[in-house]
Amino acid sequence: MARREDSTRGSGARNNQAPDLALSEAPSELLRELVAHLRQNRTQLREEWVGRISETRLLTAMTKEEIFAEATSVYDSYVEALETETFEALQAYARNLSERIIPRGVETHEVVGIVLLLRDVLARSLFAKYQTDFKKLNRILDAYEPAANRIANTVAVGFVQERERVIRQQQEAIRELSTPVLQVRERLLILPIIGVIDPQRARQLTEQLLRGIRTNRAKVVVIDITGVAAMDVTVANHLVQTVEASRLLGATTIVTGLSPEIAQTLVTIGVDLGKMNTVGDLQGGIEQAERLLGYKVMAVAEPR
């Protein structure tokens, strides 16, 4: 199954190989020879590779020892992938490697760069070995190049996929964390908004708030946007719509903590301020909400 996937991904590489298939079993024979050569010269080639990596200043986030250790396992999985012509193990390794190095700030170009470096180092060693026999060199390269390209492809794709997975995960975490609808008194909800609001997050906030009003039977909602530095016109409009939608559910909305920039935006888009109930800070908002709900808060004793 995985073979098929790989072959569609590296279809260009496959085509290169096609003419060779006519020469009976030659490619796999050649690959075997190739693998034997790479095993034999493992130490030397690996050192050369690591040298090239530090020369080109890749993987600067990692120490020399770490690079060497990783290089060793990459080299071995590389040779193994060449030998078995299966890429699952390499794929799994690439994913695992990505998991470890992404948090340390390793970039995509570095990962692709080191794999391509290894490809070049190995190709050079093949040139050196078969320089006397040009025909053989050609056939060896015919066998080596498609496989090497597929390996590079596999590692790069693995890295990028892992990266995207991390990004997706973090986005989800942000989405879940960022929109609490809290009940502070019977029938009084507060919705503290912190950070940047994009249209998607704004929509989600609205949904959660409207649903919260229904489930908590809220009469007053305080939306606190102290933690929002600026918002664009779309989001500002969305905020106004949220206020209006809350009213349709029978809840009064108080918006608190508007920054000067947001006030400016609201004025620029010409929001009907008659619909918007605004109070300077969260404390004032809660106090007003309590008044609307008929609460009267008083101290029963001196603070200790």
Added chain:
Amino acid sequence: MEVPILKQGDFLIATFQAALSDADLENLRRGLVLQVVKFRSRAVIVDVTAMDVMDSFASRTLREIAHMIRLRGAETVIVGIQPEVAFAMVQLGLTLEGVATALDLEEGLAYLIEKFKNIE
């Protein structure tokens, strides 16, 4: 499908059952406007809890009902708008301005009782 109009003390209550045709909505509007004076009601409660979607005709009719009832000397409260419906309405610009709204029938009744208590 006819929308029943219930008389509850000083109030009239009309409950939307499900998706209504435009003709049903017009009948309801006519019925409410007639009965509000006939029963000398002080307010009308329109309960739309059962409506999962509300098109522009329905929301316009709601607004018209509210304004006509006011001209007939009573007040209207719309109750039970679903969260999704509320936001869709606002996005369409149908904000029912000047019309009282409440979470559900209970809230609507409480609102009216409180209001008329103050007037007396």
